[in-house]
Amino acid sequence: MEITVRVNGVPQTRDVEPRLLLTHFLRDELRLTGTHWGCDTTNCGACVVRLDGVPVKSCTVLAVMADGASVDTVEGLAHGAELDPVQEGFVTCHGLQCGFCTPGMLMTTRALLDRDPDPSPATIREAISGQICRCTGYENIVRSVRWAAERTQAEQQSEVAP
């Protein structure tokens, strides 16, 4: 069936089988391979994208269910050459090693900061508790998100200051 999904702001129309999963729609149909395909069992969170702003595991959403919706993937996070503060945080604080979990981590933590601009380390750990990282032990991921939160707040304060 024909579906149209707004992916990173661009309407994408494709003819797909109802059984096609959103993660494969993004990776195979649109060649947006930033969204990783990990456990395939809703556990690891490597495939997290935002569906109408809400983080979801795209291995457990049918592409047809996203018909008419907006999907944001890691490819849409940066503004041109300017990285999102969360991306910058992961670079600065070594929030990744192999990078497999990173796209999902970035999408979840961006959504967290949109809702809670100053999350505690405990809140960050809870937010990423549905995602598995086998490299960092999560410590540096929590630091990366805190870095992004502090950087964003500092920038907002300097904008407000005369």
Added chain:
Amino acid sequence: MQVPAQFAYAKAGSVDEAIALLRRHGPDALVVAGGHSLIPMMKLRLAEPTALIDINGLSELTGVAVQGDEVRLGAMVRHGEVLDSPVVREHFPILADAERLIADPIVRNRGTVGGSLCQADPSEDLSAAFSALRASVVIRSADGERVVPVREFHHGPYETAVAHGELLLEVRVPIRAATGSAYQKIERRAGDWAVASAGAVVTLDGDTVVDVGIGLTAVGAPHFVAPEAEDALRGGPATDDAFAAAARVAAEHCSPSADQRGPVDYKRHLVGELVTRTLQRATARARGEA
């Protein structure tokens, strides 16, 4: 790579249309809500529906609201919305306790209250919580609506009162004065299915338990409840000794199975501990102490 078998797909624009679509697509059509139980089962080919009727767009099935002396939760309310709901926190801490232990925050963004009940997994948490609360569900078919107590909703593992051509619309939970509630679960790792879980709802008159609901999950309790333990406690004192005695009754009457999560005696032991602790917590909350 896990690929579901082929199926037809239709998005319902209203409850009536969803029911019409179910009838049109025949007995092997299924409703998909959040899909976080159904789609994994389809990927493993444990479920092979001929058609999926998607009810995600139905605003009629959303929202948590107080209506008279009940709270109404729409079937499409996501787990995360239950957890964030001030109404739920005020009246039914048992639901907030349970939701915090269901899967993980990303899954809770998608999974729904109605989906969990209709999936009727024997290890599902909300069934026990709603049973303890003596909630009821509203089911609609082409012939009209009927109200079914959650304690009569489950017909067995993965089987419910929802017949073909019917749709679960909402859950109604009675608000009771002088009542507290709590839920606890033992799991092997964060977000896993329960090894065992218990939920308790306690209504007090002074230091007397005037009514009590005890829900159990993953331990083979029919309808997710422990009626013998409720009978043992009702009308008696709200003391630790009485709670421990009721918990022993619950542990004795449930029928857990030995599996990779543990042997039978261990699960009975957990039931005893969890029933005691949730009765204590629920009572403290009924007294405004916690």
